[in-house]
Amino acid sequence: MPGARTGTGTAAGRPMQLSEVAARTELPLRTIRQYEDCGLVGPSAASPGGFPLYTDDDVARLMVIRRMQPLGFGLAETRELLTAMDRLAADLPDTDTALDPEEREALVARVRRYEEAAAARVADLRVELARAEEFATSLRSRLTP
Numbered sequence: 001m002p003g004a005r006t007g008t009g010t011a012a013g014r015p016m017q018l019s020e021v022a023a024r025t026e027l028p029l030r031t032i033r034q035y036e037d038c039g040l041v042g043p044s045a046a047s048p049g050g051f052p053l054y055t056d057d058d059v060a061r062l063m064v065i066r067r068m069q070p071l072g073f074g075l076a077e078t079r080e081l082l083t084a085m086d087r088l089a090a091d092l093p094d095t096d097t098a099l100d101p102e103e104r105e106a107l108v109a110r111v112r113r114y115e116e117a118a119a120a121r122v123a124d125l126r127v128e129l130a131r132a133e134e135f136a137t138s139l140r141s142r143l144t145p
Contacts, residue, residue, distance in 0.1 A: 015044070015045045015047075015053035015054060015055055016053065016054045016055075016059070017047075017051065017052075017053065017054075018032065018043075018052060018054065020054075021054045021058065021059055021062065024059055025059060025062045025063060025066060026066075027062060027066060032062065035062065035065060038075055038079075039079070040061075040065055040075070040078060040079060040082060041058060041061045041062055041065065042058075043058065044057065044058050061082065064078075064081070064082065064085070065078055065082075068081070068118075070125075071117075071118055071121040071122070071125075072121060073114075073117075073118075077114075080110070081110070081111065081114045084107045084110045084111050085111060087099065087103075087107055088104070088107050088108070088111065091104060
């Protein structure tokens with residue numbers, strides 16, 4: 001869940017305001033707020049004045065979401081993957097957060113399926129890109145005397 005992750009801030013050691021997160025992720029403020037409303041991400045800290053602050057972990061989470069979109073993954077799929085990744089990240093042996101082997105195996109299999117789906121979608125996009133480049137080249141050749 002957003003906010004449940006641990007993180008210590010940015011490389012500079014300080015949490016970021018939303019505008020800096022937007023600049024780093026190249027996502028509009030409105031989009032980040034929509035992801036917050038959907039429960040996909042949220043600020044992990046707050047300033048003394050109560051303003052939301054984001055950590056590097058929050059930025060990394062937003063980047064996962066951003067990278068899934070052009071591959072055609074929907075919000076439900078994004079949520080499922082993030083949940084699996086969160087649970088795996090929290091898997092600490094000999095603690096209350098330790099997963100039983102069957103659950104860990106199921107989560108790893110789920111993440112693996114997303115990796116395979118992403119690889120397949122990337123391959124499809126490469127084919128589409130090659131076709132688009134071919135088309136642009138053919139148009140360019142028609143313009144050259």
